[in-house]
Amino acid sequence: MNDPIHVYSEIGRLKTVMLHRPGKELENLAPDLLERMLIDEIPYLKIADEEHDQFAHLLEEHGVKVLYLEKLLADSLKDKNVRTKFVKQLLAESGIVGEDELYQELVEFLMSLSPSEMVAQIIAGVRKDQIKLQHLSLADLAEDPIYPFYLDPMPNVYFTRDQQAAIGNGMTINRMTCRARRRESLFMETILLHHPLYKDAKIPIWRDRYQHGRLEGGDELVLSQDVLAIGISQRTSATAITQLAQKLFRDSKFKTVLAIKIPHNHAMMHLDTVFTMINYDQFTVHPFILDQDHNIDIYVLKAGTNGLTITHETNLTQVLKKYLHLSELDLIPTGGADPVAAPREQWNDGSNTLAIAPGEVITYDRNYVSNDLLRQHGIKVHEIRSSELSRGRGGPRCMSCSLVREDL
Numbered sequence: 001m002n003d004p005i006h007v008y009s010e011i012g013r014l015k016t017v018m019l020h021r022p023g024k025e026l027e028n029l030a031p032d033l034l035e036r037m038l039i040d041e042i043p044y045l046k047i048a049d050e051e052h053d054q055f056a057h058l059l060e061e062h063g064v065k066v067l068y069l070e071k072l073l074a075d076s077l078k079d080k081n082v083r084t085k086f087v088k089q090l091l092a093e094s095g096i097v098g099e100d101e102l103y104q105e106l107v108e109f110l111m112s113l114s115p116s117e118m119v120a121q122i123i124a125g126v127r128k129d130q131i132k133l134q135h136l137s138l139a140d141l142a143e144d145p146i147y148p149f150y151l152d153p154m155p156n157v158y159f160t161r162d163q164q165a166a167i168g169n170g171m172t173i174n175r176m177t178c179r180a181r182r183r184e185s186l187f188m189e190t191i192l193l194h195h196p197l198y199k200d201a202k203i204p205i206w207r208d209r210y211q212h213g214r215l216e217g218g219d220e221l222v223l224s225q226d227v228l229a230i231g232i233s234q235r236t237s238a239t240a241i242t243q244l245a246q247k248l249f250r251d252s253k254f255k256t257v258l259a260i261k262i263p264h265n266h267a268m269m270h271l272d273t274v275f276t277m278i279n280y281d282q283f284t285v286h287p288f289i290l291d292q293d294h295n296i297d298i299y300v301l302k303a304g305t306n307g308l309t310i311t312h313e314t315n316l317t318q319v320l321k322k323y324l325h326l327s328e329l330d331l332i333p334t335g336g337a338d339p340v341a342a343p344r345e346q347w348n349d350g351s352n353t354l355a356i357a358p359g360e361v362i363t364y365d366r367n368y369v370s371n372d373l374l375r376q377h378g379i380k381v382h383e384i385r386s387s388e389l390s391r392g393r394g395g396p397r398c399m400s401c402s403l404v405r406e407d408l
């Protein structure tokens with residue numbers, strides 16, 4: 001198990017995780033930007049960082065090696081040629097193309113910084129008043145003169161679950177759905193190509209960020225060494241799931257993909273906002289994703305002789321029992337299925353647990369109804385403070401990218 005990427009379950013003891021400690025990008029938010037930036041409120045950075053540090057320390061206390069995305073990226077950008085190429089691609093993906101004065105000044109400004117300052121600056125965004133131009137462009141003069149940024153902030157980077165995902169010994173580097181997040185996956189692509197820990201490790205890329213079809217890590221759940229669950233959601237398309245399944249069935253030992261269709265809305269943007277695995281036979285589930293008869297659309301993908309076979313199923317309990325070979329199953333409803341507590345706690349990521357070992361999870365303290373229920377079901381629950389982090393609409397699983405887990 002010396003692979004730098006090794007994830008064959010959602011619940012095997014977590015050994016290595018990648019986080020991002022929120023930075024100035026959270027202070028570069030203004031009310032007018034929030035909807036486009038996919039953030040519902042402006043977190044108070046000082047407290048968000050205290051909460052995030054508590055999360056990281058808790059992980060470390062439980063033997064998890066915590067790597068920071070920003071450090072891995074800065075260490076990947078030590079070579080000046082790599083840095084130049086990265087900056088140019090980032091500018092192109094930010095819509096700044098051509099060789100005009102703005103482009104030149106931004107390249108010069110970013111290249112004048114150390115790699116770690118540059119990474120922090122790019123995530124924070126570059127404000128117009130940081131760049132002095134001799135001549136304002138037509139866009140600056142006429143289009144949106146009061147818009148404050150040349151490079152938009154990236155306030156969602158702390159949800160490191162989504163830009164990429166580890167599956168087995170490989171990764172998906174995701175083509176993300178919304179413009180506000182699309183540049184984020186360039187970071188992991190750069191890390192895998194240039195970081196000393198990863199560049200020679202021949203890590204399979206199951207799907208890269210240039211393929212057609214949208215995929216985000218919050219929808220990618222590794223249920224066992226040969227079964228994945230993937231949300232068909234606001235953020236992940238059926239096309240991407242099909243391509244990923246084909247690739248995995250061809251080149252890995254994964255044999256089954258359970259494509260679970262969830263509602264398309266901001267509160268439930270990914271499968272892990274409504275469903276997480278917490279033990280061999282225990283899961284959290286937001287009761288509102290099931291219909292009156294407790295059904296949900298599940299498409300079971302398997303390799304067939306002439307391509308994929310697709311079977312439609314609707315009973316979540318039966319499907320999980322069948323494909324995970326379980327005799328019993330415990331679906332624990334978020335907020336105890338109470339008509340008010342369930343949606344309130346799901347909104348604050350009460351369904352979004354991070355398993356650090358079978359039956360042992362990290363959750364937000366504010367979801368006390370769900371946390372009490374988890375304990376009643378025998379789960380060991382570690383709570384972290386959550387006043388500010390939760391304002392970004394993601395919980396402990398969303399805020400962590402599992403890179404290595406012990407096998408079950």
Ligand SMILES: NC(=O)NCCC[C@H](N)C(=O)O
Nearest residue numbers: 038159218270392393394398
């Ligand atoms: N896996 C997750 O559910 N991640 C949460 C992402 C929240 C972020 N504000 C977003 O809308 O993308």
